[in-house]
Amino acid sequence: MIEARSPAWWRSTLALCLGSLLVFINLYAPQPLLPELRVSYGVSTLAISLVMSVATLAVAASLLVFGPLSDAIGRSGIMRSTLLAAGLLSVGLALAPNYETLLVLRAVQGFVLGGLPAVAIAWMGDEFEKPALLSAVGLYIGANTLGGIGGRIVGGAVAELAGTSASFATVGGLTLVGLVLFWKLLPPARAFTPRAFELRGALTDLAGHLRHPLLLPAYLLGGLNFLIFINQYSYITFRLAEAPYDLGTRLLGLIFITYLGGTLGSAFSGRLAGRLSQPTCMALGIAIFVTGTAVTLSDSLVWILAGLTINAFGFFLAHSMASSWVGRQAERARGSASALYLVFYYLGASLGGLWLEPFWQRGGWFGVALGSWLVLAMTMSIAFWLQGKERGRRAPCRQG
Template identity: 75%
Template sequence: MIEAQTRAWWRATLALCLGSFLVFINLYAPQPLLPELKEAYGVSTLGVSLLMSVATLSLALSLLVFGPLSDAIGREGIMRITLLLAGGCSLALALAPNFETLLALRLVQGFVLGGLPAVAIAWMGDEFSKPALLSAVGLYIGANSLGGISGRLVGGSMAEFFGTGAAFVTVGALTLAGGLLFWRLLPNSRAFVHQPFRLRPALAGLKGHLREPVLLAAYCLGGINFLIFINQYSYITFRLAAAPYLLAASSLGLIFLTYLGGTLGSTLSGRLARHFSPAACMSVGVVILMLGTAVTLADSLAMIILGLTINAFGFFLAHSLASSWVGRYAKGARGSASALYLVFYYLGASLGGFWLEPFWRWAGWAGVVWGSWALLTITLLVALGMWRFERRQAEQAR
């Protein structure tokens, strides 16, 4: 097993963080372009939001393929090949002749983007000791947020000065170059145990995970939190592109620097989990997310940015701990268990527009806030239930 802070741990963690960074550059590059694409193609806010929704939906569905497949054929090859295919899809997006083709390519891209997140944490679970796993997951999730920031910054700035096609070309070229470096850095696994793929046992494994309340709670918490968090960013771009803010695409891209709050939250998650109950920290993360959402109600742009930063910190704190929770409590088939968490996670993201759109039409941003609080109340109750479970486990151990 690879121990924390060793040379092998740093090399593997760096490779996985790079891969995660590249995945989320590709996934989120179109987000600051939504107001511009809405006008260019003459579609509604819900219609243009499908560029994000179809990608996250197909990504979620791909996890059901890549997770069990990785348990059978290994994990490194899936991560390496799908990362390069994702870069190729970004290059193809630059050549899309119409909105329908753009949607179809995003659907395909979402599917191949699922290859790395479906198996990365399972790879760590195989190769790392438990203390090494906790530290690595926090850094890996931090790379998620950095990738999300960079994708939006690159997408927004390149689109404003050179057009949306240039944004997709830039992201694609970065992904192909980074994918080759990832291929070189990632060590081959030593602890992986081959499990021949059989459809019925694979489905039974997924069903077994869904029957475990301790895992189902983490799945629901991650999915619902992400439904709110990521779609708030989509609707805030529509708010800030309109009067009185009138922000251009490059400025909207800068809004996503608030994800740095998430980088801090995910990086601190491992340290906090070593000193406090992970489920208690998840509960705190949800409360912080609710408070940050309240701050965004202010009219001041500075206060909106502060609220989004607070949101990112709370969300990524809870998400990092929920991810590692699955790795700790899954009984066998870790690849499938981790993939199932991400299925809920990205399925939530793909459905968020359908949940928040009626609130947006009803009361604008204030409606989005009310719709957010309604679901975050549910995840807070789930996190508190997980905390009670941890206390019972500790009492039984004593």
């Protein structure tokens, strides 16, 4: 098993962080382009949001395939092949002749983008000692945030200079170059034990995870939090593209620098977990998320950006804790357990537009904030419930 901070740990963690970076660059590069694409295609805010929603929905669906499949055939090949396909599909998006084709290609791309997230944490669970796993997961999720930032900044900046097609082509080229580095860095798996793939067995594992009293609440918490977080960014682009802000695609891409708050939140999570229980950390992250949403109600662009940064810190703190909680609580089939967490996570992202659109139409950004708080109240309740369950498990140990 790989020990924390060893050369093998650094090499493996760097490879998986790079892979994560590439996945999220591809997934989120179109987001700052939504206002421009809406005008180009003459569709509604809800319709153009499907460019993001179909991709995240396809990611969720793919996790049900790649997670169980990785338990049978291994994780490394899945990560490499799906990254290659994602890069080629980004190049294909640059050539899409119409809106319908764009949506189909985004759905296919979303499916292959699920390959690495479905198995990366399971790969770590196989190869890393437990202390090494917690630190690596925090850095890995921090790379998610950097990928989200990089994709949106590159997507927005290139689109403003050369158009949306050039933006997609640039992201595709960067992905293929990064894949070469990923391929060389990722060491061979040594602790993986394959299991013969059986559909009935895979379904039994998934059902067992859903019945697990400490896993299903974490799945719901992660999915509902992401439902709000990622879709807030979609609606904030519509808000800031209009008067009095009138931001172009390049500047809309730059607002995603606020994701750096999430990078800090993810990195901080490993240290905080040594002092507080994981459910307590989840609740703290959600409370910070609630506060940041309130800050975004300001009319000042500076305060809006500050609020988004606070949101990112809180969201990724809670997400890091919830995802590592799943890795630790799963009693078997870690690949499918981690994949199922991400199924809920991306399913939430794909449904967020449907939830927030009525609030946006009736109340603008204040409506979006209200819709956000309603969901965050639910996830806070889940975190407190998990906290109670964990205390209940510890009490008998102390008495013994």
